[in-house]
Amino acid sequence: MGFLVRRDLRLAMRRRSEVLLPLVFFTVATSLFPLGVGPEPQTLRTIAPGVVWVCALLASLLSLGGLYGSDFADGSLEQMALSRHPLASLALSKAFVHWLLNGLPLVLVAPLIGLLFDIDRDALQMLTLTLLLGTPVLSLLGGLGAALTLGLRSAEMLLVLLILPLLIPVLIFGAGAVVAVASGLSASGHLSLLGALLLLSLLGAPFATAAALKIALD
Amino acid sequence: MTRPPGTPTSSVTATTTDAAVLHLTLRDLACSRGERLLFKHLNLQLWRGEAVWLRGPNGQGKTSLLRLVAGLSRPVAGQVDVHAARVYIGHQPAIKDDLSVLEALGFLARLHDLPAHDTALVQALDAWGLKAKRHALVRTLSQGQRRRVALARLALSPAAALWVLDEPFDALDAAGVDALLALVQTHRQSGGSLLFTSHQAVDLPACRTLDLPSGASTPSEAAT
Amino acid sequence: MSRIRWTTFAAPSRFEALAAAVTPWLWAVCLLASAVGLYLGFIEAPKDFQQGQSYRIIFIHVPAAWMSMVLYLAMATWAAIGWAWRVRLASMLARAIAPTGAMFTFVALWTGAFWGKPTWGAWWVWDARLTSELILLFLYLGYMALVEAIDDPQRGDQAGALLAVVGAINVPIIYFSVRWWNTLHQGASVGVASAPKMASIMLTAMLVMTLAFWAYAFAVVFTRTRAIAAERERGARWLAELAQDTKEA
Numbered sequence: 097m098g099f100l101v102r103r104d105l106r107l108a109m110r111r112r113s114e115v116l117l118p119l120v121f122f123t124v125a126t127s128l129f130p131l132g133v134g135p136e137p138q139t140l141r142t143i144a145p146g147v148v149w150v151c152a153l154l155a156s157l158l159s160l161g162g163l164y165g166s167d168f169a170d171g172s173l174e175q176m177a178l179s180r181h182p183l184a185s186l187a188l189s190k191a192f193v194h195w196l197l198n199g200l201p202l203v204l205v206a207p208l209i210g211l212l213f214d215i216d217r218d219a220l221q222m223l224t225l226t227l228l229l230g231t232p233v234l235s236l237l238g239g240l241g242a243a244l245t246l247g248l249r250s251a252e253m254l255l256v257l258l259i260l261p262l263l264i265p266v267l268i269f270g271a272g273a274v275v276a277v278a279s280g281l282s283a284s285g286h287l288s289l290l291g292a293l294l295l296l297s298l299l300g301a302p303f304a305t306a307a308a309l310k311i312a313l314d
Numbered sequence: 315m316t317r318p319p320g321t322p323t324s325s326v327t328a329t330t331t332d333a334a335v336l337h338l339t340l341r342d343l344a345c346s347r348g349e350r351l352l353f354k355h356l357n358l359q360l361w362r363g364e365a366v367w368l369r370g371p372n373g374q375g376k377t378s379l380l381r382l383v384a385g386l387s388r389p390v391a392g393q394v395d396v397h398a399a400r401v402y403i404g405h406q407p408a409i410k411d412d413l414s415v416l417e418a419l420g421f422l423a424r425l426h427d428l429p430a431h432d433t434a435l436v437q438a439l440d441a442w443g444l445k446a447k448r449h450a451l452v453r454t455l456s457q458g459q460r461r462r463v464a465l466a467r468l469a470l471s472p473a474a475a476l477w478v479l480d481e482p483f484d485a486l487d488a489a490g491v492d493a494l495l496a497l498v499q500t501h502r503q504s505g506g507s508l509l510f511t512s513h514q515a516v517d518l519p520a521c522r523t524l525d526l527p528s529g530a531s532t533p534s535e536a537a538t
Numbered sequence: 539m540s541r542i543r544w545t546t547f548a549a550p551s552r553f554e555a556l557a558a559a560v561t562p563w564l565w566a567v568c569l570l571a572s573a574v575g576l577y578l579g580f581i582e583a584p585k586d587f588q589q590g591q592s593y594r595i596i597f598i599h600v601p602a603a604w605m606s607m608v609l610y611l612a613m614a615t616w617a618a619i620g621w622a623w624r625v626r627l628a629s630m631l632a633r634a635i636a637p638t639g640a641m642f643t644f645v646a647l648w649t650g651a652f653w654g655k656p657t658w659g660a661w662w663v664w665d666a667r668l669t670s671e672l673i674l675l676f677l678y679l680g681y682m683a684l685v686e687a688i689d690d691p692q693r694g695d696q697a698g699a700l701l702a703v704v705g706a707i708n709v710p711i712i713y714f715s716v717r718w719w720n721t722l723h724q725g726a727s728v729g730v731a732s733a734p735k736m737a738s739i740m741l742t743a744m745l746v747m748t749l750a751f752w753a754y755a756f757a758v759v760f761t762r763t764r765a766i767a768a769e770r771e772r773g774a775r776w777l778a779e780l781a782q783d784t785k786e787a
Contacts, residue, residue: 099424103413110412171406174386178402179425240704244697248687257683258701261676262708265715272719289715304704311696314387348690 097181097189104193114162119201122155126209137214144213145223145274149267152202152227156234157259159198161252163190163242168312177313183306191232191239191301199231219278226270229290233266236301243308266293335362336397337476337507338383343392345378352378353527354391361534362398362474365498365508365518370526376511377405379526380480383509398507399475401426403482407464411453415444415463418452428470438469442493457485468497474505483512491516553627554767557760564757571750578743592656597740599649601748602642603667605755606674607709609639613681614706617699627763629695630770632702633685634762638755640678646671666720670713677705691770 108115129147130140167173176186206227210220241259245251273286337360344354352375360366368376381387382394384402409418416435423430439445442462452460465482477498483491495517498508524531579597613635620629650668651661662668681701688694 099421103410103417103421106417107410107412166410169406170410171404171408172410174384174402174404174406175408175422175425177386178384178400180427181425244684244701245687250687254680254683254687257676258680261673261680261712262704264673265708265711268715268719289718293711300707304700307700308697311693311700314693314696348692 097185100176100186100189101193101196104190105196108193108197115197118155118159118198119205121158122151122202123205123209125151125154127212130212140213141215141278144210144215145219145271145278147213148206148209148223149226149230149271149274152206152231153234153260153263153267155202156194156198156231157238157241157256158252160194160238160242160255163194163239164246164309165242165251168246173309174313177309183309184302187239187243187302187305187309191235191305194239195232195235199227199235202231203227215274215278219274222277222283223274225287226273226290229287229294230266230270233294233297234263236297236305237262240301240305240308243305243312246309246312266290269293336360337362337364338397338509339393339395340383341393341395343379343382343394344390345375345382346390347375347378351390353529356392356526356529358524358531359534360476360507360509362505362507363502364522364534365502365510365520366522366524366531367516367518368509368511368524368526374526376526377480380404380478380509380511383476384478396476399472400478401468401471401475402478403464403467403480405480405484407460409452409460409463412451414449414451415439415455416448419463419466422467423470426467426471428467428472434470438466439463441469441497442466443489458487458490461485462490465494465497468501473501475507477501477506477508477510479508479510481511481513483514483516554764557764561757561760564753564760568750568753568757571746571753575743575746575750578739578746582739582743584739592653595649595653597743597747599646599653600744601751602649603646603671604748605751606639606643606646606671609635609642609755610674610677610702610709611706613639614699614702617695617702621696621699626770627767629699630763630766631759632698633695634759634766635755636678636682636685637762638758640675640682642751642755643671643675643678647675664720666713666717669716669720673712673716674709677709681705 237259241255245254269286269290273283276283340358343356345352370376382389419435420430439448522532580594613632616628617632654663655661685694685698
């Protein structure tokens with residue numbers, strides 16, 4: 097649904113400050129850790145993969161509220177459901193837009209954050225790679241959460257509670273890969289599992305999200 | 315006297331015997347919201363060229379019935395059978411504040427596989443007096459103008475379709491009401507049908523009514 | 539004796555009759571089995587030469603953990619049935635199971651902590667099984683929060699079913715990833731999982747306690763389901779007839 101992607105990107109560009117918010121959160125949140133934990137370089141190097149990954153997770157989740165919310169409120173979602181385009185491809189397009197606006201910027205900014213934590217080059221490369229593989233999963237599962245909590249009170253809080261447990265495997269393999277490389281071990285196991293999770297989400301999440309949207313529109 | 319080959323016949327005679335005459339059948343339909351039963355045992359047959367005005371007090375399920383006919387929800391009992399193309403325009407105009415009028419209409423057109431090139435869109439907007447505002451952001455429009463943009467889609471829709479409209483006359487001024495009535499007239503003459511709700515009485519010729527929650531309806535002249 | 543047609547109990551009115559009849563017996567089984575199980579576990583079973591008396595908490599911890607996992611699967615299954623075949627009772631059962639499942643998870647976590655403290659010196663250790671139990675608790679809480687937040691009961695049932703099924707599919711993935719995480723970071727040493735070698739009496743005690751917990755779960759879930767059904771079918775005639783019967787009795 098290319099025209100949907102174009103429309104959403106166009107809408108996002110007209111509200112540029114809202115788009116930048118998750119990125120600002122990501123940068124600020126990661127920077128808080130040295131302040132809280134102390135500037136000792138070895139400590140920072142150790143906690144860096146986990147810190148970056150957790151903050152990426154939270155930054156991604158916090159930006160999910162508007163994914164379907166605005167379309168649900170003004171009737172656009174109904175029109176999309178009535179068109180000949182299957183809801184699953186709508187869900188995939190929406191997740192793609194979310195990744196373009198949230199996940200991809202995180203992937204691009206992560207190396208800079210890595211510099212703040214003084215991780216070595218190999219670990220930095222692995223961090224970027226795992227984020228590249230993992231952020232689409234965040235967008236796909238996040239879209240499912242957004243669809244489930246559509247139109248509810250305190251939907252954002254509910255969404256976080258629902259989706260975070262499901263994202264724990266991504267966190268474990270993503271951060272774990274970087275830790276492995278930093279200790280001189282191979283991260284191939286982590287990467288294959290991360291890839292498997294990505295594949296599973298690509299195949300399953302759009303259909304689950306479509307079912308959730310149908311439930312919300314019923 | 316035989317016609318030379320290639321002579322176009324008038325649309326009415328060409329379609330009378332071919333096309334499906336019955337557009338919509340509601341059979342023993344029931345609808346609930348939460349744990350409250352809104353209506354039950356609702357029956358209706360809607361034929362091409364007809365218009366049905368769905369009436370009833372607030373909260374009795376008018377919007378729910380339109381959404382059932384549109385296919386957005388499943389009924390708790392009974393059946394909805396639609397035998398024609400469907401165009402549903404809900405109470406919400408489904409246009410985004412941050413898009414221009416042209417972009418908003420273009421998205422809806424592309425979504426429903428309607429002609430979406432600029433000329434067609436501008437023509438549709440012109441019929442509703444919005445050509446001058448086509449580059450304005452939707453945010454700057456009044457309620458009545460937004461409703462016109464939403465209804466502009468009707469001008470692009472295929473003929474002989476079932477129009478399901480929720481409060482289409484809402485917020486329209488007298489000129490807008492006249493424009494919609496004229497559009498509906500043309501639509502019915504070319505084989506389309508209409509199911510709509512409206513708080514105010516409208517001057518539609520040969521308009522049937524369907525009342526909720528009783529389900530009583532004026533009989534169709536087409537059914538024999 | 540005529541064969542019982544179980545499908546008849548799928549209708550809420552029939553279920554009400556079945557549940558009302560069976561529940562007192564379930565409570566009886568629960569109390570009896572608890573008494574026997576606790577006696578076997580805390581009195582009869584011998585002292586473990588490594589962990590002393592403190593290990594006895596596993597007679598509550600392990601059955602509670604088993605219950606928490608089985609109940610999640612049961613909840614997801616009933617919710618899915620209710621969604622797929624629009625069986626109202628199935629959805630109500632799923633909603634009724636959730637709080638009990640969450641409670642067992644909580645008990646498993648608490649007793650795990652009580653076990654860990656004397657054994658490992660810390661109230662909490664991030665071993666694979668305890669961490670997975672914690673995540674399971676989040677899954678339960680998420681389900682309960684979602685169905686509570688949705689006002690429309692039908693939408694709540696359906697959305698909850700979808701979430702429960704997605705959660706059930708994810709549970710093996712989560713468990714696997716947590717075990718992976720645990721072994722990589724801490725090596726094989728730390729684990730509340732290392733139960734003492736099982737004397738047969740210990741196994742018996744654990745199984746009896748599991749039976750007690752099962753009976754408890756059934757009793758509580760049935761009672762809760764009846765309450766949910768009564769609340770929902772408020773306008774339905776069959777419930778009015780039931781009230782009439784009890785008034786006349």
